[in-house]
Amino acid sequence: MRQSLFVSILHDIQQVNEYFIQTRDATGAPGLSGVQKMTAAFQILQYGMPANAVDEHIRIGESTAIAALNFFTRSIVATYEVVYLRSPNEVDVARLLQEGEQRGFLGMLGSLDCMHWHWDKCPTAQAGAHTGHYHKPTIVLKAVASYDLWIWHAFFGMPGSLNDITVLDRSPLFTELTRGHAHTANYTINNNVYTIGYYLVDGINPVGQRL
Incomplete structure (x- = not known):
């Protein structure tokens, strides 16, 4: 992490939590x-x-x-939830659709991909359930990112032995859609009218490759 980013995060969380502001004890000695x-x-x-260990x-x-x-x-949640830790609203969806259209992908809401994180200290009893095609225990992170790497959806914790479709089936990404509350995306491709957006995945997922 760049020092400037570290300092910026520290400054932001100090505004919402005095715990991260250095104080002095009764003798005047500086605390942590x-x-x-x-x-x-x-x-x-x-x-x-x-x-x-620290x-x-x-x-x-x-x-x-x-x-x-x-x-x-x-403090991170309290500081950044409103801006970053949320699903897109109507304004965001309109912007994402516009950016996708400019790049030749009508109706695209973002790039979707699953990433495997190596679980170095995985208990032996759970190693089998978490070992898939990587031949070592991993935990899956599924994320949706926009063209500017805004990760507006993340689902973490599934065993690495699960494939991408199984992970997607268990994630809450399409919860609002199944309830009929998803944002409308109106676009036409080959004279067919669509009202639901889509995500780029796998080989045609340029953002996922960068992540």
Whole structure:
């Protein structure tokens, strides 16, 4: 992660959670900094490190690392949910359809792909269920991204032994569509009128290849 992005995220979450603002104790000694707390949370999330493993180089105890992780995830949701952690609204859908049309794909809402994340410390009892064509335990992340890499849908946690169709069947991506509440996408291809958008997948998925 670039330093500028790290600092920007830290500044944003400090606006919603004072936990990440450095304070001083009764003797005037400085407490843990926001950089330490956020770094501990990042390392636990990114590398799957146990909470007591960040003490040696970050100088933060196990209980504090767990607290930092909990506060960090909640602060991220509180800070970015309205802008990033949401489904597209009518304005977003109109923009996505317009961008797709400019690129020759009428009715395209985004690129859909499944990615496998290696589960390095997968318990032996669960290894079989999570081992598929990668021949090692993995967990599947399914995401939808737009042309500018806005990931507006993510579904994580399915065992790596499942194929893409099975993962898609279990995800909530089409929940609103099955309830009749999906946004309308009106377009015509080969004199056929369509009212439901679609996603590019697999070999014709340029964004998925970049991810």
